[in-house]
Amino acid sequence: MKRILLIIALVFCSAHLSDAQTQNVLRVNFLNPAVSYEMATGKNTTLDTCLGFGYNYSYPDLTSASISGVQYLFAMFVDVQGRYYYNLSKREGNGKRTDRNNGNFIAARMLYTGPGISQISSFDRFDNNSFAVGPTWGLQRTYGNRFNLLFSAGPIYYFDTKGNGNIFPLNLELNLGINLN
Template sequence: MIRSIVFICFLFCFIGNTFGQTENVVRINFLNPSLTIERVLSPKTTFEAGVGFGYNGSYPDLAFASESGIQYIFAGFVDLQSRYYYNLEKRQNKGKKIGSNSGNFFALRMLYTGPDVASNFIRFDNNSFAVGPTWGIQRAYGKFNLAYSMGPIYYFNTSGSHNWFPLILEINFGYNLGR
């Protein structure tokens, strides 16, 4: 499994051409507070690493159910993504801004959630992981950034519990610090 993920990340590095260049970006996200660094791998691919503290839900097979229908957790997280931007030259040809990696993308995402500070359910293990392909949109509006992605995930913890979930959503609103 891990070898397959690494292979796909390296494959994304070599896809692309010289049109529509990606950029190195450092960003602060507000909705799920984090610091994100997006580094260029090739003209159309980047690797994004984010570290923060935020909210998440419960994965069904990794926790005891709470009494309420809505389950929440506040915990530290690490979010890693290898992104392939597929429409940069199309946006550039239409005269749209492609700076700060403003475009549509496919990604391979890995999310680690650490021990919680507050939650309304009990997890079997303090460490959980989610891995899967995503499709997303990222747009820069001056120094501000809006990103949205979604896709299926395979989730697991270090105790051996695991399953898949058909759709996970991510939305971030941030401020680009620089390149």
Template sequence: MKRTMLFICSLITVTLFSQEKQTESVWRINFLNPGIEYEMPTGNKSTLSVGLGIGYSGSYPHSSASDVDTGLVYAINPFVDIQYKWFYNFDKRKIKGLNTTTNSGNFVSVRVLTRGKTLFGDDVVTDKLDFAVGPTWGIQRKHGKNFHMLFDMGPIYYFDVDGGHGFFPLMLQLNLGFDL
């Protein structure tokens, strides 16, 4: 039994340490929603991304201002955006000769978005903080020397410190910027 356990542990160790590192650490500056982001590897095909900035956001149903009838409710808020990403197509991209640097690939993730007090806009989102949590599917690509593009989407559950909450069927994110 001891030999079997030793063999299994050795096999797992050799397998883990012999795999090619596929994810990379990268700093980014995003200009569509101005901010800075750091993406760090947490595994062979997974990363943790943390972004800080000030950006455009729509309103959640519980927070829309009742006297606004423009059809488009928006706000500019400070935000913290955290995503744990699992990349699933690095090997396929490498076989096709496509770029995988700075984590260029397709992913599924768990995303947590925190927004602060509305700076300006036609929506009073909150006087304090609100949060959104949910799974996403997305793609991110590096084009040229250091241009970065990320798109992801997924359903979210949102809540705020005042007790407002609900489910929103589709949250979209588009980031354009530069890898440093």
């Protein structure tokens, strides 16, 4: 895990020469309702902060009972990703869009999930606060001038404030949204 974080840090610190560069983008996501602000922090880097209220699945070591089938939780969440877009200049050279951060990226991700609504959730957690951190790979595309598609995947380490935690090998994210600016 330390090696992966070191590689990500080195990639974020490397400089690439290109005319393409990241932009500030405000968007509303619909699949997991949220407001996201992606702030350009460098030519190829952004900090994406997302605040929302939506669904989440259970992490095996953070639930108080073994329930078979699909497990879901409706809760407030904060998702923060430091992204490095590694193919903006290649996309620009091929005549493809690079505005609104259209490209492939690697990121360091931190996800906080707050207290859920127990009446519409299928499981109980040991603690009302859980966290997940890890590297991720993703892609983001804008269609037309507004419609946004985001997909990312990567391993995470999840934990709560009571000391429970473990590694989840593949955490997936899929968002559909509208760019507001």
